Amino acid sequence: MNSPEDSAGQIRVLLVDDEVLMRAGLRLILDGAENITVVGEAGNGHEALQQVQALQPDVVLMDIRMPGADGIEGCRGVRALEQPPQVLMLTAFDTDAFILDALESGAVGFLLKDTPPRQLVQAVQDAAAGTSSVSPSVLSRLIAVATAHGRRPGVEAPGAGEPGSAAAPSALAALATPESTTTNAPAGPNPLDVLSDREREIADAVARGLTNTEIAEEMFLSITTVKTHVARIFTKLDVTNRVQVAIIVLEHGSR
Numbered sequence: 001m002n003s004p005e006d007s008a009g010q011i012r013v014l015l016v017d018d019e020v021l022m023r024a025g026l027r028l029i030l031d032g033a034e035n036i037t038v039v040g041e042a043g044n045g046h047e048a049l050q051q052v053q054a055l056q057p058d059v060v061l062m063d064i065r066m067p068g069a070d071g072i073e074g075c076r077g078v079r080a081l082e083q084p085p086q087v088l089m090l091t092a093f094d095t096d097a098f099i100l101d102a103l104e105s106g107a108v109g110f111l112l113k114d115t116p117p118r119q120l121v122q123a124v125q126d127a128a129a130g131t132s133s134v135s136p137s138v139l140s141r142l143i144a145v146a147t148a149h150g151r152r153p154g155v156e157a158p159g160a161g162e163p164g165s166a167a168a169p170s171a172l173a174a175l176a177t178p179e180s181t182t183t184n185a186p187a188g189p190n191p192l193d194v195l196s197d198r199e200r201e202i203a204d205a206v207a208r209g210l211t212n213t214e215i216a217e218e219m220f221l222s223i224t225t226v227k228t229h230v231a232r233i234f235t236k237l238d239v240t241n242r243v244q245v246a247i248i249v250l251e252h253g254s255r
Contacts, residue, residue, distance in 0.1 A: 010037045011128040014057040014085070016048040016074060017041075018066040022113075026061060026090075029117045036124055045074025052078050057085050059127045064091040064102060072105050079106030086127040090115070099138055109133035122213055122223075131227075132241035136209030142243050190252045194236045202229045206242050207249035 013030055015023045015038055027038045040055045042048040046069040048062060060078055064071035075087045089102040092113045102110050108127045111120065112135045123133035134142065195203060205215045212226045219226075234240060237248055 009035050011035055011059060011124060012037055012039045012055070012057040013124060014039060014048065014051055014055060014060045015041045016043070016045070016051075016060060016062040016066075016071065017090075018043045018063065022063070026120075029120060030061075030124060033121045033124075036121065045069030045071060045077060048074040049077040052081065052085060059124050060085050060087045061090055061124065062087055062107075064089055072101050075102065075105040075107050086130065088123060088127050088133065090120075099141060103142075110138050111135050112138065118213060119211055122211060126212070131230075132243070133211075134242060136211070139209045139243060139246060191237060191248060192252050195233060199229055199233050199236070202226065203233050203237075203245055203249050206230070206233075207246040209246075 013036055015026050015030075017023050017026070023041050027041070030036045030038050039057055040051045042051045044066045045062075048060060048069075051057075052060060060075075062071045062074055066074075069077075071089060071091070075089065078084055078087055084106075086108045087106060089107045089110045090113055091102075091110075099110055108130070109123055109132050111123055111133065115123070115135055126133045192200060192203065201219065202215055205218065210218065212223055212230065215221070216223045216226045230242075233245060237245060239245055239248070
């Protein structure tokens with residue numbers, strides 16, 4: 001798959017939505033970004049798979065509810081390819097089932113259709129770099145689902161994933177951690193103690209659902225600096241995404 005550095009630094013994006021007007025609006029927003037180029041469009045999951053194989057995009061921005069093959073099926077097909085692009089789900093529906101199914105299918109992030117243009121552009125850029133992006137309201141719900149089951153994302157509960165297991169924690173396997181514990185703060189050292197003061201502040205902001213851009217504005221930092229701190233937080237806490245950071249902060253307390 002093409003890297004963001006290829007094609008003069010352009011991130012190649014495929015838009016997948018059954019609504020022509022929605023695709024047109026997304027194209028207008030993304031083509032207006034300096035380092036993003038929309039290379040194609042598709043109207044359902046089957047078309048998305050065909051277009052990915054033909055166009056080799058870096059990021060697929062995919063709606064969930066579409067006729068024929070929906071976004072969940074499309075995402076699974078795309079992510080099963082030998083060199084798959086990153087998939088960002090974009091939808092107006094933020095029910096637990098949609099969120100969990102989208103992340104379990106291999107999506108790197110889940111955005112609502114009311115996401116501001118600047119955040120959409122940032123999410124595409126983050127996805128191209130392999131970084132997860134989740135709308136703040138969606139992040140809150142993921143945390144709620146995880147804590148309601150008494151576990152961090154990625155931990156199988158008995159019966160998880162079986163038919164009829166509503167909001168099964170197995171659907172959070174897409175956010176799996178190398179090691180997981182229950183949401184009750186364990187005895188012993190606080191894992192947040194490995195973070196610097198600035199990293200603790202940023203981890204707290206992540207737990208509040210703030211994007212990198214919002215953190216940069218709130219703390220008067222550059223986005224590059226925030227990204228660097230977030231990457232260090234991931235490494236120090238041994239996690240791979242913002243949901244896991246938020247869970248740890250909630251378990252062990254923010255400042």
